[in-house]
Amino acid sequence: MTFLTLDHLQKSFGPTRVVHDFDLGVEKGEFVSFLGPSGCGKTTVLRMVAGFETPTAGRVVIDGRDVTRLRPNQRQIGMVFQSYALFPNLTVAENVGFGLRTAGVPRAERAGRVAEMLALIGLPDLGGRYPWQLSGGQQQRVALARALAPRPRVLLLDEPLSALDAKIRVSLRNQIREIQQQLAITTIFVTHDQEEALSISDRIVVMHKGIADQTGTPAQIYNQPATDFVAGFVGTLNRFEAEVLDPARGLVRVEGAEIALDRPLPAGRITLAARPESLRIAAEGIPAEITGVEFLGSVQRLRARAAGREVVLDRFNEPGVALPQPGAQVRLAAAQAGWLVLPG
Amino acid sequence: MRRVWSWAALIVGGLYFLLPLIGTIEFSLRMRRGEYSLDAYRSVLSDPNFRATFSYSVAMAALTILLGVLIVVPTAYWVRLRLPRLRPVIEFITLLPLVIPAIVVVFGYIRLYNTSSILPLTGTASGTNLLLLCGYATLALPYMYRAVDTGLSTLDVRSLTEAAQSLGAGWARIIVRLILPNVLGAVMSGAFLSFAIVIGEFTMAALLNRPAFGPYMQLLGANRAYEPAALAVIAFAVTWGCMGVMQLISRLFGTRMQAK
Known part of the structure; x- marks a missing residue:
């Protein structure tokens, strides 16, 4: 029984078909990466899971419940964006507590959870700062804490490392993987960087022109590419x-x-x-x-x-x-x- | 040589703006023959009509700003988020009040909402006040919309909205908790202009026969000599004072987020 099921998802924008026929089952606690060049449809699939795009056909099922028609704010999904998207008018602690507040969590409990999340990302003392006072890597960690605070059922990461410089990218990706394993949260990670995908995923879906070319473990993708595209896109050949x-x-x-x-x-x-x-x-x-x-x-x-x-x-x-x-x-x-x- | 010219420009400009002001102040102090006095000010400030009309206009200005924010912020936000292609159209619509004279607008109102119409707003004082408020909000629209739209352009509206949605927030919370606070500086600068417009507005208030400050100034100016000058100086000072206060408020909020 898979936890997150994407059932024959399709998406067209006008006459352009962006996602053809996307099928995927994700186990609970699994870390799955969508890897592909820009325009391959990986972000569109992610956005359909989040509820920001409505599939032209197909279903999104989370934990046995069909959420295809649910609005994004009803799906209990945590999302991290490439641009961090922290709320500039709120402090770090208020940012992290935002989802708890919308969920009506009482103040005392909220403060405890926020402190716990800030400790988890290794920034326990920065709760009173504003986003602009943080570095890019710190902002993205806060964004991660904010997404995780309300205990979402699925965590979606949309190229979260692309705006960071190389060194931070590596350390943050390791940290993301550590936190993900610690919380055992079902995660989808979108990236165009093969090294990123190979290094932190349980499974990788290589996408090309709106189709999943191959789904498999990093070793399978690298050692036994199923299509010519996968062979050429992942690694040098x-x-x-x-x-x-x-x-x-x-x-x-x-x-x-x-x-x-x-x-x-x-x-x-x-x-x-x-x-x-x-x-x-x-x-x-x-x-x-x-x-x-x-x-x-x-x-x-x-x-x-x-x-x-x-x-x-x-x-x-x-x-x-x-x-x-x-x-x-x-x-x-x-x-x-x-x-x-x-x-x- | 360039120095000289820039100083010359500054002096000419300064004279152009300051001379009338200085002249008005000087004249307002001359009510008592042969010496300077504040008699004209005393006379104006003790006039109950002054207090009534001025506070009426200040209240209308505050309501205009409120109405303007309620209309403009969600509209500008929605257009940026979902209807970016309509932006030129909306911008054109918001600029119309600059092109259509206030007198045309107010005659349109009177024709549409007179006592024999379906919605006889002019039949009661509160109805007329509402009409005047709508008229003021229309006049302030170009400034308000521009200011808010510029404020929104500094935000990544789409990502912020999606982040808030994924955290369970609905539209009302997104607008009140996130969008409005982040464009507050812009809203304030729109509010300054709205305030200045409403305080001095004459046409609409006069034709709708409301006891606003504009018509009062006109009435006083037609009947007295020294008091109108004093009134002009007072109006000037109060308006600038109000703007200063608003500036201060937005500064206080601004220091919290000088991120951009």
């Missing part, structure tokens, strides 16, 4: 045109190098792909010429030209091993499991 020599045994040829994949393949030509960290320089494999070397500290990033395309290899830094020089002729290989066969 090196692609090779391959000719299938033996469909039954999974033997293919790329640029004269034979690769045994050990899985059944369609006959003809296919596209093989490998992540930068799956590729390595080997004695046997696809011939390539190194074109560039970047030293990134823990990782070395090598650029090479193979089969007429740019490829990228990542490998861990090893102090004793010399970096290949640009112009060096090498051969590239990957472990069997490292090769992805792209559909379509």
